């Protein structure tokens with residue numbers, strides 16, 4: 209197994225239980241870590257990246273005991289934190305050259321080669337002479353990926369990279385990640401279901417430091433087949449439906465009526481069967497949240 213996380217626990221000194229016994233197995237490819245703000249995603253990612261220690265538990269990656277051999281893991285790791293990037297007035301190319309030197313690539317020729325490659329992979333070749341401080345949010349995020357690729361990592365961790373990106377930048381960024389995820393293990397956190405839907409072969413939904421669901425999008429959607437229903441209602445009737453049905457979400461129609469989505473074990477009068485999506489699974493997982501983790505939707 210590629211990345212294996214066992215019984216990871218962390219309580220911060222202020223008493224906040226950020227990780228309450230996380231178990232996860234992550235294979236090669238794009239893995240989505242989905243959860244609301246405060247779920248524990250960053251804590252988990254920083255712990256895997258050996259930037260902080262858990263109170264309990266173990267992590268192994270390709271046979272490395274990560275907590276015991278952090279330097280061995282670091283040699284294989286590329287990590288993009290949530291907040292990064294105050295840049296001096298330097299071009300992307302010059303900055304990457306400096307980072308590559310710091311990462312120990314001493315040969316100038318080798319640096320030129322690897323920098324050319326990472327600029328190409330992140331679609332930044334054309335703007336390589338521009339100052340990174342003047343880059344747009346999406347370009348900065350892609351530059352973050354370029355710098356983490358310099359040492360050719362096999363485990364890549366990116367913490368909420370799409371937050372604040374406009375739709376075009378987000379799409380360009382996800383395409384870069386998609387390419388990188390073919391050959392590597394990429395752990396990617398987000399609170400946007402759509403990010404995971406577009407990108408990931410495997411996903412975990414976490415909240416309150418617990419894994420609520422871990423499965424492939426295909427299995428999750430198959431598990432919900434025939435159980436998601438939809439209905440147009442008057443806005444005033446929403447409390448009535450909330451009392452009687454598991455309402456997952458609602459959105460307004462053009463005529464100002466509400467379209468509700470419900471999770472029903474069987475057909476109910478007035479409801480129409482709807483195509484399940486990952487957002488349904490996300491809301492079901494969060495609403496079923498309990499101290500016992502579930503591995504499959506029931």
Ligand code: ADP
Pocket residue numbers: 220221222224225226243244245246247248249250251252
């Ligand atoms: P996410 O990345 O999913 O938003 P975090 O891992 O950042 O979640 O946070 C999980 C919980 O731990 C939150 O309640 C947060 O407020 C708390 N937390 C995170 N970092 C610290 C810290 N350094 N000290 C105390 N509490 C923290």
